[in-house]
Amino acid sequence: MALSGKTALITGSTSGIGLGIADVLARNGADVILNGFGDWQTAAEQLSRHGGRVGYHPADLSQAEQIEALFDYARREFGRVDILVNNAGIQHVAPVESFPVERWDSIIALNLSAVFHCTRLALPDMQAQDWGRIINIASVHGSVGSTGKAAYVAAKHGVLGLTKVVALETAQSGVTCNSICPGWVLTPLVQQQIDARVAAGETPEQARSALLAEKQPSQAFVTAEQLGELALFLCSAAAQQVRGAAWNIDGGWLAQ
Ligand code: NAD
Numbered sequence: 001m002a003l004s005g006k007t008a009l010i011t012g013s014t015s016g017i018g019l020g021i022a023d024v025l026a027r028n029g030a031d032v033i034l035n036g037f038g039d040w041q042t043a044a045e046q047l048s049r050h051g052g053r054v055g056y057h058p059a060d061l062s063q064a065e066q067i068e069a070l071f072d073y074a075r076r077e078f079g080r081v082d083i084l085v086n087n088a089g090i091q092h093v094a095p096v097e098s099f100p101v102e103r104w105d106s107i108i109a110l111n112l113s114a115v116f117h118c119t120r121l122a123l124p125d126m127q128a129q130d131w132g133r134i135i136n137i138a139s140v141h142g143s144v145g146s147t148g149k150a151a152y153v154a155a156k157h158g159v160l161g162l163t164k165v166v167a168l169e170t171a172q173s174g175v176t177c178n179s180i181c182p183g184w185v186l187t188p189l190v191q192q193q194i195d196a197r198v199a200a201g202e203t204p205e206q207a208r209s210a211l212l213a214e215k216q217p218s219q220a221f222v223t224a225e226q227l228g229e230l231a232l233f234l235c236s237a238a239a240q241q242v243r244g245a246a247w248n249i250d251g252g253w254l255a256q
Contacts, residue, residue, distance in 0.1 A: 001028050001029030002028045002029060002232070002235070002236065003025060003028045003029040003030035003083070003232075003235060004029035004030075005029075006029070006030045006031070006082040006083055006235075007030065007031045007032075007033065007074070007078040007079065007080065007081055007082050007083070008022070008025045008026075008030040008031070008032050008033070008081075008082065008083035008084075008085065009032075009033040009035070009070075009074055009081045009083070009084050009085070009118075009122070010022045010025070010032060010033070010034065010035070010085040010087055011035045011036070011061055011085065011086055011087050011088040011114065011118060012035060012036045012061070012087045012088025012089060013032075013034045013035060013036055013043065013085075013087065014034060014035075014036030014037065014038030014039060014040045014043050015036065015038040015039075015043075015187065015188055016185070016187030016188055016189060016224060017087055017137060017182065017185055017187055017224045017227055018034075018036060018085070018087040018088065018137075019034075019043050019046075019224065020223070020224020020225055020227060020228045021085055021087065021137075021224065021227055021228040021231045022034060022043070022047055022085075022228075023046065023047060023050075023224075023225075023228060024225065024228025024229055024231065024232050025083065025085075025228065025231065025232065025235070026047040026050040026052050026054070027050045028232055029052060030052060030082075030083065031052045031053040031054070031055075031078060032047055032052065032053075032054055032055070033054075033055040033056070033057065033073075033074055033077075033078060033081070034047070034054065034055065034056045034057075035056070035057050035058070035059055035061070035070060035088065036088065037058070037060075040056045040058075044056055053078070055073070055074075055077055055078060057069070057070045057073045057074070061088050061109075061110055061114035061117075061118070062106055062109035062110045062113075062114065063109075064113070064117050067114060067117040067118060067121065068117075068121065070118075071118075071121040071122070075125075080125040080126075080129070081122050081125065081126075081132075082126070082129075082131065082132060082133070083132070083133045083135070083235055084118055084119065084122040084132070084133070084134045084135070085135045085137065085231060086114070086115040086118050086119070086134070086135070086136045086137060086159075087137040088110055088111075088114060089110060089111045089137070089152075089155075089189070090106065090107055090110055090111065090189070091107070091149070091152050091189050091192070091193070092107060092151065092152070093148040093149060093193065093196070094148055095147070095148060096150045099150055099151065103151065104150070104151045107151035107152055107155055108151060108154070108155055111151075111152065111155035111156065111159070112154075112155040112158040112159060112162075115136055115159055115162060116162060119134055119162070119166055119177070122134065123166075123170075123175070126170075126175045127170070127173060127175060129174075130173055130174040130175070131174040131175065132170075132174065132175035132176075133175075133176055133234060133235045134163075134166060134175070134176070134177040134178075135177075135178060135179075135180060135231050135234050135235075136159050136162070136163050136177070136178070136179040136180070137179075137180055137182070137227070138156045138159040138160055138163070138179040138180065138181050138246065139152075139156045139181055139182060140181050140182070140183050140215075140248065140250045140253045140254055141153045141156040141157075142156035142157050142159055142160040142179065142181055142246060143157075143160070143181065143246065143248075143254055144253075144254065146215075159179060160179055160181075160246050163177055163178060163179045163244055163245075163246065164244045166244075167243040167244030167245075168244065170243075171243055174240070176234070176239065176240065176242060176243050177243070177244065178234055178239075178242055178243065178244065178245045178246075178247060179245065179246045179247065180227060180230055180231065180234075180247050180249060181246050181247060181248045181249065181250065181254075182222050182227060182249055182250060183215065183216045183222055183248075183249070183250030183251050183252075183253040183254075184211055184212060184215065184216050184221050184222065184251070184253075185221055185222045185223065185224060185227070186208075186221045187224070190211070193211065194207040194208055194211065195207075197210065197211075212251075215253050216250065216251040216252065216253050217251060217252035217253070217255070217256065218251030218252050219251070220251055221251075222249055222250065222251060226249060227249060230247065230249055234247075
């Protein structure tokens with residue numbers, strides 16, 4: 001299988017996009033390390049059915065020292081990380097003037113600084129073996145803004161910048177770094193935004209349709225499975241010269 005012998009660390013993989021990507025990588029032969037605050041036992045059981053090893057570490061990635069503990073665990077138990085998927089992320093919606101300062105700090109810590117910390121800790125082993133894949137799950141919000149999402153949009157723009165720098169610093173090696181930029185994907189993170197609209201008087205169906213109608217011309221959600229297949233391509237030899245890309249998978253959001 002394409003990823004036999006590789007270890008993939010997927011941050012924030014107990015639900016949503018991270019779990020979907022972990023599933024595709026495990027199905028294609030990778031050993032996987034899960035992380036996140038959700039029901040990791042159920043996720044691990046699901047992924048174990050693909051036959052590879054599945055590990056889990058509960059690091060809170062908003063804390064740099066816990067990220068170091070995560071990498072110590074990965075090295076101790078799996079030898080090294082060949083594929084790093086920086087996926088963990090949170091959202092908060094409020095106008096700038098009333099944006100809670102602690103939410104700003106936690107979004108920047110998780111959605112941006114954790115990507116830096118995981119990358120700096122993953123790179124030495126990847127460089128030593130001259131092969132590695134760093135895949136950052138950014139967002140269409142790495143390229144455009146939306147009202148109410150100051151911290152998220154700032155962090156995701158930062159992730160695209162960091163991706164370019166890492167891609168340049170590894171350009172003459174077997175290590176690549178790219179971002180995937182999804183539009184709407186129906187995960188717990190987006191469900192929260194649907195729930196907020198329902199609380200404001202819309203039906204769940206109206207809320208889902210309104211979210212899509214505002215931004216996503218296809219009127220269909222991107223799926224975690226589709227994101228997993230794109231990540232799998234970025235791990236392939238065919239993608240060796242894809243470097244520093246911000247790969248949109250957004251139902252046409254950024255084509256507008
Ligand atoms: P989700 O809420 O389903 O999953 C987030 C994961 O991160 C969970 O496993 C959660 O436990 C984990 N997590 C949260 N805080 C953490 C912390 N401090 N330390 C470690 N793990 C933590 O969300 P999702 O929609 O699957 O989002 C995953 C990524 O995709 C995020 O970076 C998000 O910005 C990005 N994204 C999502 C969408 C979308 O429409 N859902 C669109 C574009 C980009």
